[in-house]
Amino acid sequence: MAFGEVIPVTIMNDRHIGSRQPKFFYGYGIVLAAFLIMVIMWGANYTFGVFLKPILNEFSWTTAMVSGAYSVFMILHGLLYVLTGKLNDKFGPRITMTVGGVFLGLGYLLMSQISAIWQLYLFYGVIIGIAMSTSYVPLVSTVSRWFVKRRGMMTGIVVAGVGAGTMIMPPITSRIISAYGWHTSYIIVGSVALVLVILAAQFLKRDPSKVGELPYGANEVSIANSDGSEAREFSLREAVSTRQFWMFWAATMCFGFCLQTVMVHVVSHAIELGSPAISAANILVVIGGISIAGRIIVGITADRVGNKPAYMVSFVLFAAALFWLFAAKEIWMLYLFAVIFGFAYGGQVAVQSPLVAELFGTNSHGVILGSITVGTTLGGAAGPFLAGRIFDVSNSYNLAFLICGVLATIGFILVSLLRPTRTDISRQKISMASPKL
Secondary structure (H helix, E strand, O other): OOOOOOOOOOOOOOOOOOOOOHHHHHHHHHHHHHHHHHHHHHHHOOOOHHHHHHHHHHOOOHHHHHHHHHHHHHHHHHHHHHHHHHHHHHHOOHHHHHHHHHHHHHHHHEEEEOHHHHHHHHHHHHHHHHHOOOOOOHHHHHHHHHHHOOHHHHHHHHHHHHHHHHHHHHHHHHHHHHHHOOHHHHHHHHHHHHHHHHHHHHOOOHHHHHHOOOOOOHHHHOOOOOOOEEOOOOOOOOOOOOOOHHHHHHHHHHHHHHHHHHHEEEEEEHHHHHOHHHOOOOOOHHHHHHHHHHHHHHHHHHHHHHHHHHHHHHHHHHHHHHHHHHHOOHHHHHHHHHHHHHHHHHHHOOOOHHHHHHHHHHOHHHHHHHHHHHHHHHHHHHHHHHHHHHHHHHHOOHHHHHHHHOOOOHHHHHHHHOOOOOEHHHHHHHHHOOOOO
């Protein structure tokens, strides 16, 4: 069996085996609802930088003080992915995302009333952090349960909502702030998020058995492999005892470190090199837009060539872009970086969830993916801080970007060493046939 071959792991009862898929597969509705939720939640999240200047102008807070709330958010929502992944495994995405929508809307509505720094940390760092922990892991984990075939493509479409939200909501919010001020703008953002996320969540269902369907493509793939092995369903405890889990965890930590370092500091880096502020800011727009293509194209490619090869290629492009950034000195070079980096970053995000399903199954997919994603968020919290310290000391980001290139290379090596996690059928049969003493 090739590493990239997808094997269904959910066994349906007899009345489902061999049944034909309905004309409209409800899983596509799941993908649409999840995409919309991603657009709203992550689009709202990336308005933080748009609100930054107006808040600083009104209060006598430093940039570091305000940015600290975002760091709290990053760490908290990452750690909570383990919990929300487990809750999604148990209760399903409708309940999980409804609660997330309530917290998200409440957090942004409360942000319109802040007057002290502790409120910023509580409302954004904690309440919105809790809300965002219900987004990525529960949604992509749900999609993995609905699709065997096209799993990579559908995951790519869902996570493309992050890029779409990044392109749509910050510019719109900026205009609303100019017209009505930041207080009213937070009320508008909070109200839209509250209504749309909760509404879309009502269409989510944990797995196809809830509506009497099979996962897409499940009846077209044999459960057993020709080499006598089968996919295995891992619990979180079993998964963390494997080498694959920790190699994957370390690779995603390298990814998170590099991603957030770039997203936080690349605009300042471009300005330091002499680029106009508008041109520098457009680097993030290019990254967000190209990441949409990366998520979808790499997701489709993963379905054809396998998750691991697609992930490895994305990591190679990711590392190459970072080494290019280290050498880039002109604005056209930075835009070329943005194209390659955005595509590679989007591709990695699209393949992570399907690769977890391939390695560890789908029964505990949410909590396992959440645990691995903790590595991404811890790396994402450490990277921008270290890069800032390097700049304070050297007045340059060069060393920081060089470190990112090295870490991306290490991440690629770790992914290349991943091997399938499976059990041997013949040994199982011998064990089952042996009389108990």
